Amino acid sequence: MYPVISHSQRDSVPNFSSVLLVVFGLKCLIATSALASELNQTDYGLVILQYHHIDDDTPASTSTTPAVFREHLKYLADNDYVVIDLPTAITRLRSGQDLAPRTVAITFDDAFDSIYQTAFPMLVEHDLPFTVFVSTDYMNRPHYMTTAQMREMQSQGASFANHTKSHIHLQRYLNGEMEAEWETRIREEIEGAEQVLIGQLAENHKLLAYPYGEYNLRVLQIIDDLGYTAFGQQSGPASRHGDFALLPRFPMGGPYGSIEQFPTKVSSRPMPLVETARLEPFTDQARPILNLSLYGDRLRLHQLACFAPGGAAAITRDGSQFTIRGPETLPAGRSRYNCTMPVRVTPGSPQTYHWFSQLWLKKLDDGSWHPG
Ligand SMILES: [Zn+2]
Structure with missing residues (x-):
């Protein structure tokens, strides 16, 4: 069996679940090993690069220096990578189309001014499209881009997408907040930001980057309900067989x-996961x-390797099923x-790797979120 129907497709059309079950069953019947093998060969996926600042002087963990960013662009150009506009790539993946090998998308989170000042001229020089995920409450504030700068970038290959209104940790509840109140607030954070993008920039892609990359199962369901890709x-790499509420970057x-x-990263392929x-x-x-x-x-299969905080993870294998545990207590x-x-x-071909990553979120011993 191979993953025919993604979570998001299945969850977004619950009224047709019986139809989908029939389709799913038929697809399973024809999922011979030959077809599975062909899928392995053709699921090149989409590598999505995620940057914050392109700056020598901003916090190191969220910054890429201009010199390194220039090297990234040069490597892509010198090695025949195709940089694709993210909204176009997602439309293709969602319709089940494969992308050419060596297809990459470039994204920036937060719309810091260094993207306009430093990254944008380099991207124009290489004639590359890119997408900026914007927390709309921060537009026009010091150290962030202005609306006028964003419009100028739109005319030269930029698209703008959703990073919530106020850059919250989506899975966290406010003090005393009930689940229904939390959900209303989360929906407003997402839909409110999309309305600003439509009103100010005429951008309406329903693409969302989770602030801090954080989510929980209920957030994924809200993304499905609202019809977004996140x-x-x-x-x-993102795969056309993947979860469109949780694509990796x-x-x-x-x-x-x-x-x-x-x-190694830009040449990687999706891990062939059974759904x-x-x-x-x-x-x-x-x-x-x-x-x-x-x-x-x-x-x-015998060469699957996993790393976790503290080093190599313990892996037990039963056929093509793996059980993976980190070596020490998660921080x-x-x-x-x-x-x-x-x-x-x-x-003679260069070695490439299937790649998969799983996020974990853990509270402090006193029950509070970290970092606060
Ligand atoms: Zn962010």
Whole structure:
């Protein structure tokens, strides 16, 4: 079996669930190993790069220096990568179309002014499209772009998309807030920002980047209900078989943007995951378990490797099913398990990797969120 119907497709059309079940059943019947193998070969996915500041003087963890950013663009140009406009790429993936190998999208979160001042001229020089995720309450404030700058960028390949109104941690409740109140507030954060983007910039893509890359299962359901596509900050390429409420991106801030790792990241392919239930990232477990089930008959299953806070994860394998646990107690805050598996390539070709990452969110021992 392989993932025919994504979570978001299934969840957004509940009235047709019986029809989809029939389709799903038929697809399972024809999902021979040959077809699965073909899928492995053709699911190149879409690598989405995620930047914040392009600046030498802003906080290192969320910044890529102009020199490194210039190297990234040069590497893409020198190695025949195609940089695609993100809204166009998502429309294609959602309709089940594959993208060409070596297709990349460039995104920036928060609409900091260094994107206009520093990144934009380099992108124009290379004639590359890009997308900026905007928290609309911050437009025109000091250190953020102005509406006029955004309009100028639109005329040269930029698109603008949703990063909520006020850049909140979506999964957190306010003091004393009930679930229904929280949900109303979350919907307003998303829909309110989209209205500003429509009104100020005539942009209406229903694409949302989660602030801090944080979400919970209920947030994913709200994204489905509202008909959006959403992006996290867990690494890996996006797949047309993936969860459109939780597409991955490769963070490029600080050490994650190193030019040494860049070729491996931009050439990576989606992990061939059998669709399973969505996983809640919030955990109170010391060493939470990640289960992965892979499909395909030419996989280097014995070479799957996962890293977690503290080092290599413990992996037990049963056929193409894996149980993965980090080596030590997860710290409070955000952390991830990152898994890679070498792609079987023809001799002489550069090695590429299937890539998947899982976010975990953990509270402090006193029950408060970290960082506060
Ligand atoms: Zn942000």
